[in-house]
Amino acid sequence: MSEDTWLAARLIPTSGINGADEQERRATSALLAVMCAVREFGRALTQPLGAPAGAVQTYIEVPFKLGDAKVFPDGLIRVSRGQREWTALVEVKTGSNDLKADQLENYLDVAREQGFDAVITISNQIPPVPGQHPTAVDKRRLKKVALHHLPWSEVLTTAVMQKEYRGVADPDQAWVLGELIRYLEHPKSGALEFSDMGPNWVTLRESVGAGTLRANDAAAADVVGRFDALVRYAGLKLGRGLGTEIVPALTRRELAEPAVRTQALVAQLTSTGAMTAGLRIPGAVGALYITADVRAAKITCHVDVDAPREGRPTTRVNWLVRQLKQAPESVRLESFAAYSRGPGNAELLKAVRENPGLLISDPAKELKAFRVAANSTAGTKRGTGRGSFIDSVLDAVDDFYQQVLQNLKPWMQAPPRLRSPEEVVAEPVSPALVSTAISSQDGPEAGPS
Known part of the structure; x- marks a missing residue:
């Protein structure tokens, strides 16, 4: 038999996984064991949740009494530093299994009785807003115990960034x-990628196309939440490749009140048939915004760039075009003049390369900003694979960053230049006012007579 068919021995094998329970148990044990063994990784996962920077101890399937019954959380994490001790119960789901509210409430009760600090859940569910939990629980149980959620994609991203960067x-x-x-x-681990726009996707797409979608439709709230989750997943996936943390571009109010974000996105979808979300990438010239037009089956990625604060309008346009050498000719550029309202001048990059004046409506007006945008076709299928909406969004984000965003740099004013003595030209002065001391204002011929 050829050696090509031999399977290499792995510390954490995927072979022999039979059923969801075995998959969940193996993923839990593997994750918690590595958190304990690799200090930097354990610290990277626990410190953002409130744990001290100390030694990590982990356990699986720890039994606790709750009333007359026994409960078995999937795991327990304890971090100790000096006299301080931080303890959290862990609940894990793999595959398409979702977290259960009654189970989490039991673990919150156990944590409160035991004086533990938190309950951590790990699953493939991705909340649309960071810090939000995908499962609604009785808020009274959260008075003394914190509830945190880590999507498997975030766990994987943290592991890759810790090892590679x-x-x-x-x-x-x-x-x-x-x-x-x-x-x-x-794939057998059960730590899946974002793979489904949900059971309401087809119904919503048909309603948007027919113009019958209402703001109170349950399908709208479900789909916009999944769209935000998809964009967040796209940021995690891109961040693994860049070695940096990418977060959704949300306002403080949207972070504090996720319902506000959902209402705004539902309103946009019902009125325009489109959904927009953004990503903040450290070091990028601006946030990357993704607009999915469900009605037109189109995805638009764009970034807004501040124009240089000096130079003629044509000079400012050329400054932008020079940075887009690797961008496709189909990229759309739009310019905005200072103190002007409404849309600016828009033209394709191909035409602007030949004639920068196409973006200038009035040479007397100062150009304030540019928008660089790229369109692509949106898939229609709810799952993944060819023709899927999910893959079309992920591809659009990756392509726009690689072809456009990573090549753009913000304008910086040139530093003042130190003049040489030959460049200094002094105005003629009366001989009676000539000083006997040498000054920076003297010309080459100046000096005591």
């Missing part, structure tokens, strides 16, 4: 973390 001091521990990454990336 932030670093692991011990080579053996780095290898162990690499084995966890390899395991989570395998």
